[in-house]
Amino acid sequence: MSHDNMLKYDNEMELYNMEDLFTSKNWSLIKNIPEHIIFNKKTNNYDYFEIFNDLTKINVTIPIKNSQYQYKTHFDNYIHAFEFVEFHLLNYES
Secondary structure, eight states, rough: STTTTBBBOOTTTBBBOOOHHHHHHTTTEEEETTTTTEEEEEEEEEEEEEEEEOOOOOOEEETTSSSOOEEEESSSHHHHHHHHHHHHHHHOOO
């Protein structure tokens, strides 16, 4: 999948590639448009990570392990949002 639309850092505007991390953990990139990406667990369609920029904040949705629920929060910048997502992905997979 093309990295052209992957979400960007707000300061440096460099592509932040989370796709390799997610695919190594058996997740699929199912939505990849500017300011909105979703990764879905290949073995469970109900678990997903979502990052969405609504122009006022960076919204993040993460799965709650062993649950049918998701947790949603928001950040002021992509760096904190991506660090949060990475931490919770690694925790989910442990």
